[in-house]
Amino acid sequence: MNFDFDTVIDRHGTDAVKIEALVEHFGRKDLIPLWVADMDFKTPEAVRTAVSNCLDSGxxxxxxxxxxxxxxxxxxxxxxxxxxxxxxxxxxxxxxxxxxxxxxxxxxxxxxxxxxxxxxxxxxxxxxxxxxxxxxxxxxxxxxxxxxxxxxxxxxxxxxxxxxxxxxxxxxxxxxxxxxxxxxxxxxxxxxxxxxxxxxxxxxxxxxxxxxxxxxxxxxxxxxxxxxxxxxxxxxxxxxxxxxxxxxxxxxxxxxxxxxxxxxxxxxxxxxxxxxxxxxxxxxxARDWRVEMLKYVEGNIRFVSEYLERNIPRIRPVIPQASFLIWLDCRGVNLTHDDLIDLFINKARLALNDGADFGTGGEGFMRLNVGCPRSILETALNQLKIALE
Ligand SMILES: Cc1ncc(COP(=O)(O)O)c(C=O)c1O
CATH class of the missing domain: 3.40.640.10 (Type I PLP-dependent aspartate aminotransferase-like (Major domain))
Structure with missing residues (x-):
């Protein structure tokens, strides 16, 4: 692979909404942000260079x-x-x-x-x-x-x-x-x-x-x-x-x-x-970057899916056919809506989107953003596993 999707980039101090809005949305800031649908990968170098050159004109x-x-x-x-x-x-x-x-x-x-x-x-x-x-x-x-x-x-x-x-x-x-x-x-x-x-x-x-x-x-x-x-x-x-x-x-x-x-x-x-x-x-x-990014995201989806099957089979992923979001069917955990949200936020310390926010048919599901380094997902899933135990 020619591109780096593994490096964890700290987005604090960049006005990223997935960080800045944690307290407003979830009531606490010590959460791994896996909600707002942008990725935690650096934009392709070609784009960064073109934008920098453009800004250099002053x-x-x-x-x-x-x-x-x-x-x-x-x-x-x-x-x-x-x-x-x-x-x-x-x-x-x-x-x-x-x-x-x-x-x-x-x-x-x-x-x-x-x-x-x-x-x-x-x-x-x-x-x-x-x-x-x-x-x-x-x-x-x-x-x-x-x-x-x-x-x-x-x-x-x-x-x-x-x-x-x-x-x-x-x-x-x-x-x-x-x-x-x-x-x-x-x-x-x-x-x-x-x-x-x-x-x-x-x-x-x-x-x-x-x-x-x-x-x-x-x-x-x-x-x-x-x-x-x-x-x-x-x-x-x-x-x-x-x-x-x-x-x-x-x-x-x-x-x-x-x-x-x-x-x-x-x-x-x-x-x-x-x-x-x-x-x-x-x-x-940046066409090559897109191809490699999608391969990496596919790897993340496989990783999440295998992890859940092995360790938390009560949560079932709906495998996406496009994009970097996984819809998790959490109804097998058998918790009320409030308890499910409490599990993710206060016990597992994870910020995912509440399925109920997507309207009719969404309750009991959570949306997980996997557009991030795999190590983040591993930490997040371990926290979820421990919280459930
Ligand atoms: C389906 C869909 N439409 C639109 C948007 C947001 O688009 P924009 O930022 O261009 O308004 C999102 C972002 O998550 C999305 O998932």
Missing amino acids: IYGYSSAPESYYASVLKWEKDINGLNLRRKEICYIPGIVRGISFALQCFSSPGDPIIIQPPVYMPFERLVRENDRKLVENPLVYGNDGYSMNPDNFEELCRTERPKMFILCNPHNPSGRAWDHESLRTIAEICRKYGVLVVSDEIHGDMPLFGNRFHSFSSVSDSAAEVSITFKAPSKTFNIAGFMSSYAIVKNDSIRERFFKYLSVNEFDAPPLVAAVATREAYEN
Whole structure:
């Protein structure tokens, strides 16, 4: 391996939210932070050098978005995901959670029904509720093969609730499911039939694992391309979330005109200097790093899975098909919700995300971030084992 993912980097004093927000969120700071979804690996050297060179100029005035930024996005999506995009189909956005909120404001009105599929990344529910839209849930189904969608119920909800929008998490956070072609095609047909706009959050899309494939929603069928807005970013994959470097992809002309006009009228459409530099560099010159990082993460997932099987079989990991998060099924521990949280925080001294925060179906699960040196995971799992004993 040419890259170092083993060195433990102390993130104290760097304003990292996973450290600074420990007391506010968990009530104590002596916890191993395995929650907020960024990685504890240094960003690829190529990106660090490009950003440093950019900052060395010493003048941080207004910058224009270089065409090379868009060219690097187009080439990346073609090479990595097989997408044939045109320049006019992509537009910068300052973060994906913001992008979803922009889409809600642009394409729906207060009171409009919006579908989500819990348990799912918690801001989806918050964005719907706090933008005063009506939350409509099509819960995922958890079976022996992990999570799947429930298309029959989805269609029934489209028929009865007449939702304006469906917010899809693809791949899914927290389960790590890289949705299969067929499920996405089925959803696309239903959404076309009922005139539902699909907002596909694909922030974890460039991190497929164990030979699984990621299917970008708009690529699965003509219907999918016609009904959707896709959000992508290098932020998770290259650990540059602090730079707000995301973009929207819209194939359909009328959706694109309306949405991109909303973005440009409000001046949300221009990448800040460092976001453009970091994205371009990551997409062009850090491809090997991504491949090695994913191998390391796969090793971490195997490590956690084998450790649990051997030492804590009552906790069962849902093996992710993408990204660096493991959804742990802790229901076998047979604790109440409060006792489970107390076990992780006050006994094992670990900061994981509480599954209940992901909405319906999340209680009894915990989300573990394995984007960190393996030694950290080993210490964390030992602490959990001792706490359970
Ligand atoms: C599914 C999903 N969407 C969006 C985000 C956050 O994206 P951004 O920082 O671009 O708003 C995350 C971060 O954890 C995520 O998991």
